[in-house]
Structure formats: structure tokens, C-alpha cells
Amino acid sequence: MKMSEGVEWTAHACTLLAALPHGVGLPAAALAEFHYLAPAYMAKHMQALARAGVVESVRGAGGGYRLAKPAKDISVWDIIAAIEGEEAPFRCTEIRQKGPCAGTDFRKPCEITSVFRRAETAWRAELKSVSLADIAAEVGRKTTPARRAQLTQWLQEKLA
Amino acid sequence: MKMSEGVEWTAHACTLLAALPHGVGLPAAALAEFHYLAPAYMAKHMQALARAGVVESVRGAGGGYRLAKPAKDISVWDIIAAIEGEEAPFRCTEIRQKGPCAGTDFRKPCEITSVFRRAETAWRAELKSVSLADIAAEVGRKTTPARRAQLTQWLQEKLA
DNA sequence: ATTAATCGGATATCTTGTGTCCGATATAAT
DNA sequence: ATTATATCGGACACAAGATATCCGATTAAT
Numbered sequence: 001m002k003m004s005e006g007v008e009w010t011a012h013a014c015t016l017l018a019a020l021p022h023g024v025g026l027p028a029a030a031l032a033e034f035h036y037l038a039p040a041y042m043a044k045h046m047q048a049l050a051r052a053g054v055v056e057s058v059r060g061a062g063g064g065y066r067l068a069k070p071a072k073d074i075s076v077w078d079i080i081a082a083i084e085g086e087e088a089p090f091r092c093t094e095i096r097q098k099g100p101c102a103g104t105d106f107r108k109p110c111e112i113t114s115v116f117r118r119a120e121t122a123w124r125a126e127l128k129s130v131s132l133a134d135i136a137a138e139v140g141r142k143t144t145p146a147r148r149a150q151l152t153q154w155l156q157e158k159l160a
Numbered sequence: 161m162k163m164s165e166g167v168e169w170t171a172h173a174c175t176l177l178a179a180l181p182h183g184v185g186l187p188a189a190a191l192a193e194f195h196y197l198a199p200a201y202m203a204k205h206m207q208a209l210a211r212a213g214v215v216e217s218v219r220g221a222g223g224g225y226r227l228a229k230p231a232k233d234i235s236v237w238d239i240i241a242a243i244e245g246e247e248a249p250f251r252c253t254e255i256r257q258k259g260p261c262a263g264t265d266f267r268k269p270c271e272i273t274s275v276f277r278r279a280e281t282a283w284r285a286e287l288k289s290v291s292l293a294d295i296a297a298e299v300g301r302k303t304t305p306a307r308r309a310q311l312t313q314w315l316q317e318k319l320a
Numbered sequence: 321a322t323t324a325a326t327c328g329g330a331t332a333t334c335t336t337g338t339g340t341c342c343g344a345t346a347t348a349a350t
Numbered sequence: 351a352t353t354a355t356a357t358c359g360g361a362c363a364c365a366a367g368a369t370a371t372c373c374g375a376t377t378a379a380t
Contacts, residue, residue, distance in 0.1 A: 001163045002367080003249040004337065011272045012255055027357060035255040040340050047359060060346030061356040076275050089163040089249070095172055095195040100314050102195075103307045111295045112171045115236050119286035126279035135271045147263045154260050162336080164368065187326060200371050207328060220377030221325040 006045040006083045009037055013046070014079060017055070018071035018136040020155070025058060025066025030158045045083060052082030072133035077124055090116040166205040166243045169197055173206070174239060177215070178231035178296040180315070185218060185226025190318045205243060212242030231296060237287035250276040 013031040020026070032042035046065050050057045056068040067074065092113040097106055109117065143151075173191040180186070192202035206225050210217045216228040227234065252273040257266055269277065303311075 001161060001244050001249050002247075002251070002337085003161045005251075005253065006337090007250065008253060008255065008272070015272065029357085034259050034261065036258040037255065038339065041338070043358075044339080044360090050358085057358060058346085059344090059356085059358050061348050061354095063347070063357050065358090076272070076279075084161050087162075089161050090167065091162070091165075093165065093168060095168065095197065098196040099194045101307060101310045103304065111298045112168070112175065112236070115287065115290045115295070119236075119283045122286050123279045123283035126282050127275065130275045135275070138271045144263065147261060150261045162368085166368090189326085198370065201369065203327075204329095204370080210327085217327060218377090219325090219327050219375090221323090221379055223326055223378070225327090 001089055003080075004083055006041075006048070007080055009035070009042055010045050010049055010083060011076065011079050013042070014049075014054070014067065014074065014132055015135050015139060017065065017067050018074075018132040019140065019151075020066075022070075023066060024159070025056075025064040026158060027064035031065070034154075049079070049082045052078070054078055054082050067132070070133070071136060072131045074132045075128045076130050076132075076135075077127035080127060088116070088120050090120065092116075161249055163240075164243055166201075166208070167240055169195070169202055170205050170209055170243060171236065171239050173202070174209075174214070174227065174234065174292055175295050175299060177225065177227050178234075178292040179300065179311075180226075182230075183226060184319070185215075185224040186318060187224035191225070194314075209239070209242045212238070214238050214242050227292070230293070232291045232293035234292045235288045236290050236292075236295075237284055240287060248276070248280050250280065252276075 012035055016031065016034055017025065028043040028046045029039045031046065032039040046055065046057075049055045050065065053068055054074055055065045057063070057065055090113075092109065094106070094110075096102065096110050172195055176191065176194055177185065188203040188206045189199045191206065192199040206215065206217075209215045210225065213228055214234060215225045217223070217225055250273075252269065254266070254270075256262065256270050
């Protein structure tokens with residue numbers, strides 16, 4: 001069970017977008033360059049985010065991706081759902097309904113499925129409770145002035 | 161991100177083993193037959209459980225697999241760890257350390273990794289909190305007398 | 321000692337994730 | 351208005367992990 005690297009890539013990319021002024025975006029190539037990631041693959045993942053409504057795409061010269069909503073309204077879960085889909089990691093195939101001793105009264109989920117449901121609900125709850133705004137604020141708080149200057153300069157190049 | 165079906169298969173298989181008297185086991189073929197599952201593939205998964213110390217294998221005629229510990233000391237998490245490994249679904253590759261604006265003070269995990277750590281800790285906590293004994297007890301409570309008789313007869317065949 | 325049953329690891333197939341490329345489209349410059 | 355350039359979007363290859371099987375090694379029963 002491995003989560004796609006795309007989640008990590010886009011989470012960091014969206015954190016960068018959240019640090020930008022409202023309405024301002026960056027092309028996928030710049031988002032990839034910011035962490036030295038494969039541009040084409042990053043582009044593919046950003047497409048998934050756009051389809052899911054997390055970011056908006058602007059085509060043509062000077063275009064790129066920008067957040068489709070305020071950063072406080074985008075959770076880490078939203079990013080996972082966009083990249084990985086909403087389906088749960090554990091998928092009950094109802095094997096209890098098969099076999100020599102299978103019964104017939106199966107309206108409720110089996111005990112094993114129930115455990116996984118509870119666990120995955122707790123997992124999603126944590127992921128939903130943190131927004132891009134929270135992350136961006138925390139990152140900003142920890143950023144040194146030197147790095148902040150570096151970032152400003154890099155952004156000027158890219159936004160010019 | 162998909163969890164292996166082996167987790168579902170072996171969770172149900174272990175639930176069956178937990179219902180047996182202490183020290184008694186069943187061959188992999190019987191565990192598969194109980195839910196009409198592919199015997200060879202079930203065998204492979206049971207091997208993983210044996211390697212992880214969740215079950216013990218007994219070779220030769222009359223052998224099979226039995227729980228290696230009391231059912232109350234085996235959690236759902238132990239089964240996942242055996243089948244899937246202990247590694248977390250989200251794997252931080254420290255992309256923040258790369259790129260034109262990468263800094264140098266990276267002793268602590270980044271904000272994004274922290275969120276995933278918290279979420280996965282909550283997930284594992286739920287899975288660790290439920291033992292095979294809990295599941296077996298709940299299943300037993302819900303089992304009708306008719307099905308219990310079915311099970312008893314099937315077991316007599318298999319244990320004979 | 322022989323036979324039969326069972327585990328254990330090596331092997332093959334298939335789905336999913338990883339990664340790239342080129343056409344479609346919109347912007348900016350001329 | 352036209353052209354050239356930048357950018358997204360989906361179609362297309364490749365690699366990795368999950369799925370599934372088979373046969374040899376080992377052990378108990380006969």
C-alpha cells in the first residue's frame with residue numbers, strides 16, 4: 001500500500017501557491033522547478049487537481065495554475081482525493097458471503113470492515129482538519145529572512 | 161492507494177482460527193475453502209503471517225496454521241504489518257531539500273509530513289485497539305445457532 | 321521405509337503507478 | 351488581424367507492485 005508521490009508533489013506545490021497573493025498562479029513547469037521535480041509528471045498531477053476543482057488552470061502565455069478557493073478552504077484530504085481518488089484503501093469484497101458456512105443475514109458490514117471504516121475515518125478526519133492556510137502559515141513562521149528573500153527573488157523571475 | 165486483498169483474506173482466516181480451541185489450526189487449503197478463495201494465493205499470504213510471527217506453521221500431514229499467540233494479543237494492525245509491511249502509505253522524500261529556494265535547517269519533518277504522520281498514527285491506533293479476540297467475540301455473538309451448527313460440522317470434516 | 325499431506329520459496333501474469341510526448345488552445349507581441 | 355509563443359490537456363510508453371500459480375522441501379502418519 002503506497003500513496004502516490006503525486007500527493008507529496010502537489011501538496012508542496014499547493015503550499016507554494018498558497019503563499020502567493022490571491023489570484024496569482026504559476027505554470028506547472030515553475031512548480032516543478034521549485035523542488036527540482038520532473039516537469040511533465042508534475043503537469044499531469046496538476047491536471048488532476050484542476051479536474052477536482054482544487055486549482056484553476058489558465059491557458060496560454062502568462063497562464064498557469066492558481067488555487068481555485070481560499071487556502072483555508074482546501075484541506076490536505078482534498079489533495080489526496082484529487083490525486084488518488086476517494087476510494088478507501090481497504091475494500092471489502094464480502095468474502096463472508098461465500099463459502100460452505102456462509103449465512104444470509106448480511107445487511108450490516110462485517111466486523112473486520114467496521115474496524116477498517118473506523119480507522120480510515122479517523123485518518124481522513126486528521127487530513128481534513130488541516131488546511132493549506134494552516135500549513136502555509138506554519139511554514140512562513142519557520143522561514144528565515146534569508147530564505148524569504150531567496151523566494152521573493154525567484155518569484156519575481158517567474159512572475160515577470 | 162490500494163490495500164492488498166491479502167489483508168482481508170487473512171483477517172477473515174485469522175478470525176476463523178481465533179474461534180478454534182487453543183493450539184488447534186487448519187491447513188491453508190481449508191482456510192481458503194472456508195471463503196471460496198484461491199488456495200495457492202491464500203497459502204502465500206499465510207506464509208507472510210508466519211514470517212511475521214502472527215501464526216505458527218506445522219508441516220506435514222495433519223499440519224497447518226494456528227495462531228502463534230492468544231487472540232487477544234493479536235491486533236488487526238499486526239495482520240496488516242505482516243502482509244503489507246510496516247512502512248507508512250505516505251513516504252516523505254524530502255523534496256523541500258531540493259530546488260532553488262531550499263534551505264538548510266531540516267532537522268524536523270516538514271509540515272506536510274507532520275500532517276500525514278498524525279493521520280497515520282490515528283489510523284494505526286484504531287487498528288491496534290481491536291484484537292482478534294474482540295472480533296471473534298462479536299462475530300460469535302451475531303452468529304445464529306443454525307450457522308454455528310454448519311460451522312461445527314465443517315470443522316469436524318476438516319479436523320478429522 | 322513409504323506414502324501422503326503440507327509448507328516454503330521461485331516463477332509468471334496482470335493491474336496500477338510512473339513518466340514522457342505531442343496536439344489543442346489561449347495569450348501576448350507585431 | 352496575424353503570427354509566434356507559452357501553457358494546458360489527454361494519449362501514449364515504461365516500470366513496479368499486486369495477483370496468482372506451480373513445484374520442490376519437509377514432516378507426520380501409515
